[in-house]
Amino acid sequence: MPNIKMIARKAGVSISTVSRVMNGSKPVSPDLQKRVYDAVQQMNYKPNSIARSLILKKTNLIGVVVPDVSNSFHAQLLSGIEEVTAQADYGVMICNVYRNMKQQQKYFNLMLERHVDGIILLHENTIEELNEFQKMTNTPLVLASVPLEVPGIPFVGIDEISAAYDAVTHLIEKGHQEIGLIYGDCTALGILRKEGYEKAMRDHGLTMKEEYLTQCPCSVDHGYQAMEQLLCTGAHPTAVFCVSDEMAVGAMDCAYDKGLRVPEDISFIGFDDIEISQVVRPRLTTIHQPIKDIGKEAARLLIEMIEKKSRSMKHSGGDQAASEESRIILKHSLVERGTV
Amino acid sequence: MPNIKMIARKAGVSISTVSRVMNGSKPVSPDLQKRVYDAVQQMNYKPNSIARSLILKKTNLIGVVVPDVSNSFHAQLLSGIEEVTAQADYGVMICNVYRNMKQQQKYFNLMLERHVDGIILLHENTIEELNEFQKMTNTPLVLASVPLEVPGIPFVGIDEISAAYDAVTHLIEKGHQEIGLIYGDCTALGILRKEGYEKAMRDHGLTMKEEYLTQCPCSVDHGYQAMEQLLCTGAHPTAVFCVSDEMAVGAMDCAYDKGLRVPEDISFIGFDDIEISQVVRPRLTTIHQPIKDIGKEAARLLIEMIEKKSRSMKHSGGDQAASEESRIILKHSLVERGTV
DNA sequence: GAATTTTCGGAAAATGTTTTCCTAAACATC
DNA sequence: GATGTTTAGGAAAACATTTTCCGAAAATTC
Incomplete structure (x- = not known):
C-alpha cells in the first residue's frame, strides 16, 4: 500500500x-x-482513512443501537439508515442490545470508544440514561421510533398517540364498541399507544373495561398468550387493537384456535405494517408506519448534526453542544385489509 | 479526553x-x-482506538456485505454474526448491496479503505470477482450461506443439495409424484437446490416435466406470479417445492386464490424456515436452516483467521495469505407442519 | 520599474498510540 | 570481586495523515 x-x-x-x-x-x-x-x-x-480519522477527529462512522436486528421492524429501519449513510459516505456500525438493557451504558461506551461521529438509537433507554449520556459527551444522538422527550435529543417517528387513536376510531366507526387492547407497558411506545386507545374510547363515549386490557411483550407468541388470557376472563370483545403486528397475528391465531372467525366473530387491528401483516390470512388491517423513511430521516438528521458540529468546531474551536431541538413526525396511515 | x-x-x-x-x-x-x-x-x-489502529494495523472491525438487511434471512444471519463479534470485541460494519450487484467492486473497496480486519459475504459474487478480490488483498473473507467453491475462501452453510433432496424426498414419501419446482436460476443457491430436486426425482424413478419448472426471484410476490404461471400451463402438480419460504407463501397464496385447498388439493414445501413460515395458515412445512448458527460460525471462523493472520504477521513479518481451506457444513432438518 | 499583494510549495508540528532500542540496576555465576 | 544475564523503565522512532507557518516567486498596482 x-x-x-x-x-x-x-x-x-x-x-x-x-x-x-x-x-x-x-x-x-x-x-x-x-x-x-x-x-x-x-x-x-x-x-489511509485511519490516519485521517486520527488527525481530523472524524471517523465517518455512525453507530446504531438496536434491540434486535433480526426483528423485521428494526431491520427495516436499519436498511433506511444504511441507505442514506452510504450515500453520504458514512459507515454504519451496529450494536445489538438484545434484551439485556442493563448493559446499556456499556454499549454507549463501546461506541464512544470507537469514536463514532454520531449515534442513532432504536432502542429505548431511560431518560436518565440519556441525560447521563449527554452530560458525558457531545456526540450527536438521535432517537428513531423511540418516542421519548429529552431536551437536546431529536426524535424522528410518527405521532404514536394519534396513530393509535386512528386505529381505534376505525374500529369504532365500523360499529365496534367492545374493544380490547393488547399492549406492552414497559416501553414508551406501548404506553403512548394505549393513551391513543383511551382517548379514542373517551372521545366516542365508550366505557373502557379493565378486563379488556392485557399486556405482554411484543412477539407473536406473547400475543397468542395475551389473547388467551383476555378470553379467559370471560370478556367478549368484538374487536381487539394490538399495538404491534406481531401481537396481532399471535392474537388472531389464538382466536382462530378458539373457533372464532376473523373478521366475522372478532376483528383485529395491528400496528406497524411489517411484512407478516401481508401474509397472514385474512390480511391484517393495520396502521402503516413509513419505517424505512423514519430510518432515512433519522440518518439524514444525524449527519446534518454531525457536519454542523464539525463546522462549528473548526471555526470557534469550542465544544458547545450543537443541540438540535427538533421532532420530525412522519405521516402514518390506516391500511384496510381483511381483519376488521 | x-x-x-x-x-x-x-x-x-x-x-x-x-x-x-x-x-x-x-x-x-x-x-x-x-x-x-x-x-x-x-x-x-x-x-484512543484510532491511534491504536494506526500503529497496530488492526481496526477490530469486520465488514458484512449483505444483499438486503431488511430481509429476514439476512437479518438473522447478521444477528448471529453480531453476537459472536461483540463478544470478541469486534465491531461490525454493514454494507447493504441491495440489488445493484454491479457496484460490487465498489463495496469491497469501501470496506478495504476503511481497513476492516475481515469480511463476511452474505451476498453472492461471481467467482471471478472473488478471485480478483483475493489477488488484490489478503484480507480474510468468508462466505456465509453463499455456496461457492473458491480455493482459499472458506464457506459456512448447509449442504444445499442434500437439503433440497430431503425436501423433495419428503414429498415423494407422502405419495406425491407430480412435483413442481419454483426456483431462481441466477444464484448458486437456486441452482444447487434445483440439483437436489432433480436428484431426488431421478433416484425415485420419477420423470421431470419441463412445465413443472418455474423460476423467479426470491420474494412473496414473485412466488405468487410463478405459481400463477405454473398453473397457467395446464400443469397440475400435486405438490410444489419452493426453494425459499417467501416463494412458498406467495405460491400458496396463489393456490388459495385459485380455489385450491392446501394441503388437500396441493402440497407445498418451503426452504429456510424463516418467521413467516410459522404465521401463515396452514403452517408451512419447510427445511429448517440453523440461520443464526451459520452467522455465528462464520464470525467465529473469520475471527480465527484474523487472529491467526495477525499472529503470523507478527512473527514472520511476511504477508503470506493465511488461507484457511475449510467448509463448515451445518445440519439442516425437515420441519413438518401443515402444508404437505 | 519599484512596491505591494497574492499565490504556491516545503518544512515541520501535531494527532495518540506501540514498539524498538538503550541504559542502568539487580542478580547470579564463577 | 569480576563478569554475564535478566529486568525495569525511559527516549525516540514509527504509523499516515493534515495543517500551520514561512519564504520565495509571481502577479498586480501605481
Whole structure:
C-alpha cells in the first residue's frame, strides 16, 4: 500500500502538496496537480482513512443501537439508515442490545470508544440514561421510533398517540364498541399507544373495561398468550387493537384456535405494517408506519448534526453542544385489509 | 479526553510504562503499576482506538456485505454474526448491496479503505470477482450461506443439495409424484437446490416435466406470479417445492386464490424456515436452516483467521495469505407442519 | 520599474498510540 | 570481586495523515 510520502516522491512534490490536491483544501498549480494525479493513478493510492480519522477527529462512522436486528421492524429501519449513510459516505456500525438493557451504558461506551461521529438509537433507554449520556459527551444522538422527550435529543417517528387513536376510531366507526387492547407497558411506545386507545374510547363515549386490557411483550407468541388470557376472563370483545403486528397475528391465531372467525366473530387491528401483516390470512388491517423513511430521516438528521458540529468546531474551536431541538413526525396511515 | 501522555505525567512515569501496564506487554513493578492504574481511574482514561489502529494495523472491525438487511434471512444471519463479534470485541460494519450487484467492486473497496480486519459475504459474487478480490488483498473473507467453491475462501452453510433432496424426498414419501419446482436460476443457491430436486426425482424413478419448472426471484410476490404461471400451463402438480419460504407463501397464496385447498388439493414445501413460515395458515412445512448458527460460525471462523493472520504477521513479518481451506457444513432438518 | 499583494510549495508540528532500542540496576555465576 | 544475564523503565522512532507557518516567486498596482 502506497502512502502519501511515496506519492509525493513519485510526483516530485512535497507531502503537503499531495494532501492539498487530494482534499482541494488549497489551490495547486495545474502542472503539479497533474503530476500528483498521475502518481496517484499509477500507484493506486488511497488515503489511509485511519490516519485521517486520527488527525481530523472524524471517523465517518455512525453507530446504531438496536434491540434486535433480526426483528423485521428494526431491520427495516436499519436498511433506511444504511441507505442514506452510504450515500453520504458514512459507515454504519451496529450494536445489538438484545434484551439485556442493563448493559446499556456499556454499549454507549463501546461506541464512544470507537469514536463514532454520531449515534442513532432504536432502542429505548431511560431518560436518565440519556441525560447521563449527554452530560458525558457531545456526540450527536438521535432517537428513531423511540418516542421519548429529552431536551437536546431529536426524535424522528410518527405521532404514536394519534396513530393509535386512528386505529381505534376505525374500529369504532365500523360499529365496534367492545374493544380490547393488547399492549406492552414497559416501553414508551406501548404506553403512548394505549393513551391513543383511551382517548379514542373517551372521545366516542365508550366505557373502557379493565378486563379488556392485557399486556405482554411484543412477539407473536406473547400475543397468542395475551389473547388467551383476555378470553379467559370471560370478556367478549368484538374487536381487539394490538399495538404491534406481531401481537396481532399471535392474537388472531389464538382466536382462530378458539373457533372464532376473523373478521366475522372478532376483528383485529395491528400496528406497524411489517411484512407478516401481508401474509397472514385474512390480511391484517393495520396502521402503516413509513419505517424505512423514519430510518432515512433519522440518518439524514444525524449527519446534518454531525457536519454542523464539525463546522462549528473548526471555526470557534469550542465544544458547545450543537443541540438540535427538533421532532420530525412522519405521516402514518390506516391500511384496510381483511381483519376488521 | 485524557491521552497517554497526560496519564504518564500524572503517574510520574514514562509513556511507555503506561502503555505496558495497559496492554500487559511487559512486566512493570507493582509500585508503578498502581500509580498508573490510579491515574487511569482518576482521569477516566481510555486508550484512543484510532491511534491504536494506526500503529497496530488492526481496526477490530469486520465488514458484512449483505444483499438486503431488511430481509429476514439476512437479518438473522447478521444477528448471529453480531453476537459472536461483540463478544470478541469486534465491531461490525454493514454494507447493504441491495440489488445493484454491479457496484460490487465498489463495496469491497469501501470496506478495504476503511481497513476492516475481515469480511463476511452474505451476498453472492461471481467467482471471478472473488478471485480478483483475493489477488488484490489478503484480507480474510468468508462466505456465509453463499455456496461457492473458491480455493482459499472458506464457506459456512448447509449442504444445499442434500437439503433440497430431503425436501423433495419428503414429498415423494407422502405419495406425491407430480412435483413442481419454483426456483431462481441466477444464484448458486437456486441452482444447487434445483440439483437436489432433480436428484431426488431421478433416484425415485420419477420423470421431470419441463412445465413443472418455474423460476423467479426470491420474494412473496414473485412466488405468487410463478405459481400463477405454473398453473397457467395446464400443469397440475400435486405438490410444489419452493426453494425459499417467501416463494412458498406467495405460491400458496396463489393456490388459495385459485380455489385450491392446501394441503388437500396441493402440497407445498418451503426452504429456510424463516418467521413467516410459522404465521401463515396452514403452517408451512419447510427445511429448517440453523440461520443464526451459520452467522455465528462464520464470525467465529473469520475471527480465527484474523487472529491467526495477525499472529503470523507478527512473527514472520511476511504477508503470506493465511488461507484457511475449510467448509463448515451445518445440519439442516425437515420441519413438518401443515402444508404437505 | 519599484512596491505591494497574492499565490504556491516545503518544512515541520501535531494527532495518540506501540514498539524498538538503550541504559542502568539487580542478580547470579564463577 | 569480576563478569554475564535478566529486568525495569525511559527516549525516540514509527504509523499516515493534515495543517500551520514561512519564504520565495509571481502577479498586480501605481
